[in-house]
Amino acid sequence: MSHSPSHGEFDSLQSIFADIATNARTDPIERMVVLTYEFDDQQLINLIAGRQLDDEFDLRTNHLRFIAACQPLVLYDARKTRESNKLPHFLDLIPVRAKAYSCHHSKAYLIVTRDTVRLVLGSFNLTQTGLFSNREVFMDFVWSGRERANAGLLRAFTDLLRNGYAQHPQAAASPALDAIVATLDARLEKWKAAGKGGPKEAYTLLSSGYGETGLGQLASLWRSVSARPARKLVVVSPFFDRGSSFLVDALDREVGPIREIAVHTDAANLPALSKRHYGLHAQTRRLHLIPPAIRSEELARIAAANDGTPVASLNIVRRLHAKILILCGEGQRHLVYIGSANFTCKAWNGDNHELGLAWVQTGSADTIVAQVVKALSSSAACSYAQLPEQIEAAEREEDALYEDAAGQLDFIRDIELRAQDGLASVAFHFGCDQPERLRDYDIHWGEVPLTLERTASQPICWNASALPLLGKRNLRFVPRGQPEPVFYLPFHHAADLLAYSDLRLFANAEDWLLYYLRPQYAGGGGRGEKIPGEPPDTGEPGGKTVDREANLVIAMQRHLSLFGEVERVFEQRVADIARLAHWKEPWTRTVEKPLLLYARLLDTERDTSTSALRDQVHGFKMGELALFCHRLGAQLPAMSVLARRLVKGIKPRRADPPVLKTYLEFCRSELS
Incomplete structure (x- = not known):
């Protein structure tokens, strides 16, 4: 049942997440953690996408954008790693390796929204049978600025995330785990500072x-x-x-x-x-x-x-x-x-x-x-x-699930996908206790065979690998000379790739504008990339290609129309954040980071455009972005600092026409 006066009582996990999804527009999800023994791909996808848990659907681009921003974290038993062809990238999968005849059996679901923190503890795995068939038990807790009873339970869970997985290298190196712990610490500190703690703690995390x-x-x-x-x-x-x-x-x-x-x-x-x-x-x-x-x-x-x-x-x-x-x-x-x-x-x-x-x-x-x-x-x-x-201690079929099979990859601590040559290519790096044992396996990423030099794979051309947004979440290991057993291990993305994920998920700057105007807008994928569920790209009517930037008036009219509407979205965000005592973390995540991403997309748009007016278009858009940020500085001084940072990024060139130079000088004078 749910322990929340304002959120009601729920008799199933489906009803809990349906409630969260219903309020997603006014109280969006910011962080998510799942502890489980095992999971089904489809149920995990439904959970992180805010869908009904019994849905059958494919992720679309905007779901992937949410996942990249939220960085959901899943800790599960390493022996239950499967091929996971449907899972998206930017989802942090952490296999927890236990000794023989033991396992990672914890079950917990934590959802952090803008206004609340929700924790579900119980007996069910994130599987079809766990959600819809079995007789299970759970309890659900909700905390917010108005509801702080039993906050000690949340504090204990935060400490468990902070310290309980420190001996597992991949968990210890997880940026998603660090981020969720920092978020929970900030919430708890904010509620503590607000005073008026809830009644005496009634529940203990065991x-x-x-x-x-x-x-x-x-x-x-x-x-x-x-x-x-x-x-x-x-x-x-x-x-x-x-x-x-x-x-x-x-x-x-x-x-x-x-x-x-x-x-x-x-x-x-x-x-x-x-x-x-x-x-x-x-x-x-x-x-x-x-x-x-x-x-x-x-x-x-x-x-x-x-x-x-x-x-x-x-x-x-x-x-x-x-x-x-x-x-x-x-x-x-x-x-x-x-x-x-x-x-x-x-x-x-x-x-x-x-x-x-x-x-x-x-x-x-x-x-x-x-x-x-x-x-x-x-x-x-x-x-x-x-x-x-008495009963005989007969071996059961499920015992095999807890045994270490011959050739088990217990010598691999973690696998990280890193950028090479300034994001021109990527390579896998293995954290190993016995790196020479890697030679005993044929290792594949999807259909790409890996050739290892000690603990690093060959560079894989970015365009050739086309870092998939869906699938290929694990590496496949097959002992050489043996068709079985086959082992799968997930990898995690290095910080530079996570930062680049935002650019991968927006085709261009206009795509970013449309996303913030219509979060359910389905657009996205780059050239040659197809997300299941997206309609095919038919191009311009009649098969003609039109370079709208060739006409500066058309380009600016289109931009001003869209950007003017997006301004209202961020004006509201800044107004809401300015009222908070602890404003820095939500401002960084929901204002600064998105706007800096937009600036990077504008830079990419200029660098890839063939239009003779690309510098003028870029300078005007960047200037308008900086002036918009500066106007909001009256409510939140950090916006003025961001505006000056953006203006510094506009590098004038000798060949710039006088009108652009005059406009940029005007922008700088406004910010001085």
Whole structure:
């Protein structure tokens, strides 16, 4: 559920992101972080593009522009890296490598908009089954200038992003991770300076594998609840220990001995359970199975969540994936956990990366448990008698997902795509502990084979590679002499390429103007580049090509018409920012950076134009841009500084006609 008085309550992840998308025009998204075990390409694309999570669509140019500006960050388990042919560039994919038989299992979704910060914690991966099929659990928090309750939870999550991945080289080098941490720090500091903090913190971020064990944190929280052992343990989990160690024994040592244990799980999980999973001390033991058939009450909830769509005739299969743990005290205070951690040792002893939420719930323990039972459609009947005393530690098919296959690329720390020769070409650079092992693999970027000189690939001609905006997000590694296994590793872009991404995403300066006038404008791709979903470029009517810059009057009329409308967009931005106490970061991101990009596009337009009037057109447009910025300096002095910077970039030439020289002198006099 959502903990926000003004944003309402939501019963599904789809409804949360639909709410964010609905408000995107008045409260645009600025940053995004996803922590997950795995993801589906389509669901990730839908999320970062602000679409319905069940959509099937292709990204268009303006979605890519948003992604380049927002730099979404995705941290996931390295063993789940796939070819990812649909994913866009400028999306920061960070595979987190865990040791054998452990994984990056955390699940969290953070969305920062202009006015709010939203955090969703729970049990679901960003996959089709996680979003639409499984029984999952989550909690959703919203913070803003008006809502600051439980801000300590956001502070703890910020610290986890800052410190929790420091030992992973690619994460530590991620500009997107640095940017999101800086953004969250600034928001928290702004709210702190505003005073009037929210009520006492009610929720605790509980993590495991980030330097501490989840079990140790859980035990510490329990001691703050009660000095006595927990009376009852309620477990909801789809997975359980299969070896000789059992989580229940550790819980008995830390918070017990526990006298009563109740487990809720799918009926299909019965073979994975034994009486030994209940420990050595429990006197009352109950097992409640969730039947495979969907009950009428649950069908009604599914229909309501889908706007009343009839679902009774559908073959709906729902598997349990929620993870809930409740420690009940002797009185009216109980400890509740929801999150990513299954009821296993490796989830709670620090082997896995896990993330969840804990809080103290007051009231009747029976009432709390009854709510969980109802939500899961768990049976009231006890099936404990069906359990064997022990289960064999048989190897399961999913074990292969946690093993390091022969030839695993554990010696590669990170891969960076860098510009060469002033952006004339690009090359891949590998951070390696054993660079000589790179020779054991055939490495391809899409269809381009890489030839390595120690830890760098050959330069790849920029035009030949045509750094794709979609697809080719990972490198493919095939052990030489063997067709299998095939490994994929994502790479990240060096800072200079990220800076150049803006130029790649705008065909020309007019394209930039149209984008800020109509954010849904679909134009974009450069010559020879086709974004799926874009209509073909048919050129001028009749197949004729017209050089509008050949007529200075036409060129200036067109420019003044568009630029005059764009001025109003940035006037409003500056007016809004000028009222902020902490104005620098939003001004840099939403005003300075876009306007400097426009100036660079004007420079490129001049350098590539064949018109005899290109210098006059460029000088006039740059002058108007500088004068516009200077006018706004009365509201925000930084705009005057930007104006002087822009004017310095206009280099007069001897051959410039007198009218242009006179105009540029006028611009400089206005700014002096």
